[in-house]
Amino acid sequence: MSAIAIATAGMGFIDFGTNSHWVREISRGLMDPDELGRRLTSKIICTLAIGIIWAAITSFVAPGSGLWTASPVMLGLMVNQTSQVALRAAKRGDLVSITIVADKLVAFLAFLALWASGSPSPEALWISLTCGSFTASILGWMLVERRHRPVIRIGSGSNPWRGAGYYGVSSLANSAQTLDLPVLSIVAGPAAAGLFAAVNRWTQPMSLLASAFSAASAPFVSRSADVVEAWRHVRQAAWMPLCAIGLSAGVALAAPILVPVLLGNGYLGSVDNLRILALVAIFSIMSQPLTVVLQSLGHDRFVGTWMGIAVLTQLALVVVLGFWFGSLGAAYASLAIQILLFGALVARVSREYRDVRLAGVLAEIEGLLKS
Structure with missing residues (x-):
């Protein structure tokens, strides 16, 4: 539970209001899908880098604590929340609701499957939450109209926090x-x-x-x-x-x-x-x-x-x-x-x-x- 709390707090700190800012900028016509893709790519890379550093430090300092699992949970939460930006900006709250339901349903089913197979509850919890987040992320990306869909662009990033x-x-x-x-x-x-x-x-x-x-x-x-x-x-x-x-x-x-x-x-x-x-x-x-x-x-x-x-x-x-x-x-x-x-x-x-x-x-x- 401590790892999940750390992941949630870390996600909020890294996001730093960017999702809300991007929704506003897209709605006002000041950000196109290409720019959204560049900023999204940069934020994911930063989150991944911070997660790797966190996992390495906690695995060395507290190897049996399980705190390293905050990294995948944080990355999943970040990608999940960010994948909703284009849908929210397009005023498709109905589709956002579908991704949220999918997130919770997949997480629940994954936890039941892992628990039934004998996995310890803490391990089953972080794996199921991560699976739910990434499933919702993929679904959210697919539900966005192709012309509004952001594209991951490795190597052409942009400052995700600019203006936010x-x-x-x-x-x-x-x-x-x-x-x-x-x-x-x-x-x-x-x-x-x-x-x-x-x-x-x-x-x-x-x-x-x-x-x-x-x-x-x-x-x-x-x-x-x-x-x-x-x-x-x-x-x-x-x-x-x-x-x-x-x-x-x-x-x-x-x-x-x-x-x-x-x-x-x-x-x-x-x-x-x-x-x-x-x-x-x-x-x-x-x-x-x-x-x-x-x-x-x-x-x-x-x-x-x-x-x-x-x-x-x-x-x-x-x-x-x-x-x-x-x-x-x-x-x-x-x-x-x-x-x-x-x-x-x-x-x-x-x-x-x-x-x-x-x-x-x-x-x-x-x-x-x-x-």
């Missing part, structure tokens, strides 16, 4: 938010961390809906000329974040019932934590459409900067509030930062909206004067 820096900052900021729990454990002790951790992931299903909304909307929004046109596309999929908000509100209201039923009366101290974290999820979900619009219209620097500031401030608040108020301090820190980030995103989108409306009015006046 602030997408990467946003991605790292999202990952860094998970550090609130270890920071709380340090400043407030394991008891407070336990109360916080007991319900800290209960809002993740709602976040998955918001993430699905982002993936579905990004290609459409990227082709928009301005924020007004982008909103028309976002509005069509607004039911997804609205459902997530409704579920989060339900969790907040039902917290006094859910916690003792699912965790027992020993965790009654987590009720208030769950209520606050459900509010955190609501503000986070409301920020998703604004983030998609701004990033897709080329304001990824603004989003990345504010997300970086927000996460650093959150961790600092966890140190202070966690020390004084324990687990509630960490929850309030998350809520404060999500409100701050939501406010910043609303302000920027409102400014863009006013500018577009003003430009429209001025164009109408100019037309009247010419006539």
Whole structure:
């Protein structure tokens, strides 16, 4: 399990927001299949090189740990995620879903076959996950229309991270938010961390809906000329974040019932934590459409900067509030930062909206004067 966690983290670090950036650039007509193929080739080669180095070091330093298996798992995850870029940019979420189902199905069947043949569970797990990833990658590549299909070009690579820096900052900021729990454990002790951790992931299903909304909307929004046109596309999929908000509100209201039923009366101290974290999820979900619009219209620097500031401030608040108020301090820190980030995103989108409306009015006046 440690190797798989390392592989997932390594994949996220190496990707550094490139997949999201490529979807935007392809949707806006700024990247053709040839350029995508060159960048994809470079990223795969870099991932392969890092994987070989990791496998060599871990095999020498910790030969019996199995940590070397993070390399093939990481490579599989990287190729799998990258193979979805062309499909997402083509607005073929239905085909992306097919590759995801194929990934999970092949991994499940491979694990059963290996387990039935007597292979140890850890070995069966990493092999099955790798098989699932590569199967989905091949399927994803085949499902892309030939004219949009990227071609692997060895020896003619291109910098895969060019232009994706602030997408990467946003991605790292999202990952860094998970550090609130270890920071709380340090400043407030394991008891407070336990109360916080007991319900800290209960809002993740709602976040998955918001993430699905982002993936579905990004290609459409990227082709928009301005924020007004982008909103028309976002509005069509607004039911997804609205459902997530409704579920989060339900969790907040039902917290006094859910916690003792699912965790027992020993965790009654987590009720208030769950209520606050459900509010955190609501503000986070409301920020998703604004983030998609701004990033897709080329304001990824603004989003990345504010997300970086927000996460650093959150961790600092966890140190202070966690020390004084324990687990509630960490929850309030998350809520404060999500409100701050939501406010910043609303302000920027409102400014863009006013500018577009003003430009429209001025164009109408100019037309009247010419006539």
